[in-house]
Amino acid sequence: MASITKRSWKFQDFMAHSANVNCLSLGHKSGRVMVTGGDDKKVNLWAIGKQSCFMSLSGHTTPVDCVQFNQLEELVCAGSRAGALKVWDLEAAKLVRTLNGHKYAIKCIDFHPYGDFLVSGSADSSIKMWDTRKKGVLFTYNGHKGTVNSVKFSPDGQWIATGGEDSSLKIWDLRVGRVLKDFQEHINPVTCVEFHPHEFLLASGSIDRSVNFYDLENFNLVSTEPEIGAVRCLCFNPDGECMFTGTRDYLKVVGWEPNRLYDSIPVYWGRVSDISTATNQLVCRKIE
Template identity: 30%
Template sequence: MNGPNRSLHDEEEDDQGEVFLDDSDIIDEVAVDEEDLPDADDDDDDDTDDSMHIFTGHTGELYTVSCSPTDPLLVATGGGDDKGFLWKIGLGDWASELKGHKDSVSCLSFSSDGQLLASGGFDGLVQIWDASSGNHKCVLEGPDEGIEWVRWHPKGHLVLAGSEDKSVWMWNADKGAYLNSFTGHEASVTCGDFTPDGKTICTGSDDASLRIWNPKSGENIHVVRGHPYHTDGLTCLALSSDSTLAITGSKDNSVHIVNITSGRFNTLATYHVHGSSPWAATGGLDQKLIIWDLQHSLPRATCEHQDGVTCVAWLAASRYVATGCVDGKVRLWDSLSGDCIRKFSGHADAIQSLSLSANQDYLVSGSSDGTARTVEAVNPKAYPLADAQLTITILDLVQQAANYKQLKKGANEATKTLNRGISEFVVMAADTEPLEILLHLPLLAEDKNVPYVFVSSKQALGRACGVTRPVIACSVTTNEGSQLKTQIQQLKDAIEKLLI
């Protein structure tokens, strides 16, 4: 049988087979420095964009991003183009421009009920907006120079702002009325906030001091300054959820913990306090994220970056921390292991601000490149999650443990076994709603050096536990004479591999 007709192109390709050169064919030699050659191990992802939504309404660099605490899609941004915007994730180009500032919009903050938005500008003004419509409500005046930060009282519509003119101001946003001012700092007030209980104000300044105030009387309760406290201006502060501690960071590269009640401080060797655990995260231009154990003032994990860290955010009550960096990347870190588990690319310049959406599904970053970018599924709360085959093995062993009286059902009972040191491993259901009610278990298990794992179904976990109702967590307990000892050890080894 004859083959198909060959084309001229085919014949030309045949002629372009192997080519042999000898020394006479060499025209010239060019020296190449090895450093100029690409590294085979380089991960060049400059062209990658992991964003699921990009907001491009600004014409200058972005300074600040704030997500609504009640609407998971609503975001506010402000920047060097003297503009603020309200926009929604996933809704295309829809945006409400916030007109009124005559200089850069330096800071933004939503009220705790999500009804109002405050914007601060380098024009010295604080503007109040209706968060749902973007309509202007009022202008709050007082400071003579630019606004550095703005915060809301946790239980009402009182607004607090710090200024470059060394002062701090408080207003009633509903009435547009001045309430109090706090003076005493000797340089720009660079950071500040109400404590979570609303009873105290903490402010930090370029004068290297922290001041603690009574918001009602305006009394300066404590001044924290002088050696061995910071020797240079404060850049940021964060407050613990129980309103007892302030953590301050400075240009001198040091971090201190201050007891708000006494004014005393300790030294830790951009900052954000974990909502429920005694941990803090610090990031700096030294390219490091450090997770701190506040109870012992010791580092728990150090996470190395390729460039300086500009902003840090805990992902709600989880074990994960997000960092924004000079290289334009957002990175997600496991605070227990110190591992980088996700990296998000897309920005062409340094990230200036990070904010987490109300439902914790989205992380929004603002950059010097003039854009705000949103990435999704940033919070792998149910981690590690067993695959289908491992789930079968886990549920089978849980069922056997129930038969041998080596099982405790429920999150409270699992917690007790961990605290008593009798847990072999802990199993949790990934479809628990809200999952936050379980997230203390991985932290406690890690502290006790006990393996833990998630399975996909609380109903299936309930059946394995021998009940007809869903079970959100269980703990297989220790029994030295158990016939399950070998199986338990094998499964523990398999679970621990997921955590490496």
């Protein structure tokens, strides 16, 4: 049998900010744009394959720690180390909302799949729900004992999943405003969470080197893929048949029921920060 050598190609290398780059997110609708935030307090937008940003957004007075597009890639939100959220309208290229309420750095944000809402997680251990059309916080959810590292809306927008520095994975029912399920299988901080695109399945990645898959009908642990490496990011492929995970030096393709490692591709240039799929390709962004 002929051997096949798998490679990751580094096709873009550029200076994104005048200081450290802290965060990066892909536009998951098109897979062709990305947004970065840095210690220079700037939020920069890029077309993948281009070496200069097409828009630079200012307004934050402290370093930017998380960034995110909304579902239509019309808005960008950025969270700062001071605990402020800022939302920009990309078509108008202007700041449309500043949201204050967190006491400490905002570590993660996610836009509602079909609405004007967004959710944020912070080093102050709280999760807050916002309406981008209004100034004040809508709801505050408390339950984590430490920094909230990841937050995601479910595809129907009725739940959120959060992963924390306290090693817990929580599901919140937004209709009643409380924790629906608290999973405690991870033994180290949970770094990323992701809902399956069309099944009742939730995945979580952790510093403990594992990826867990949970059945959301019975709230049971379905399978665990161990020894992946400290997981930095993950995403399901569009048809939901497998999951892509990013560790420091590898991209890995894993499955569940039964758990299995389909593929492992070395990537030795920088730190994996986000992965997405576009036009049958896996796009990986890394920060050096």
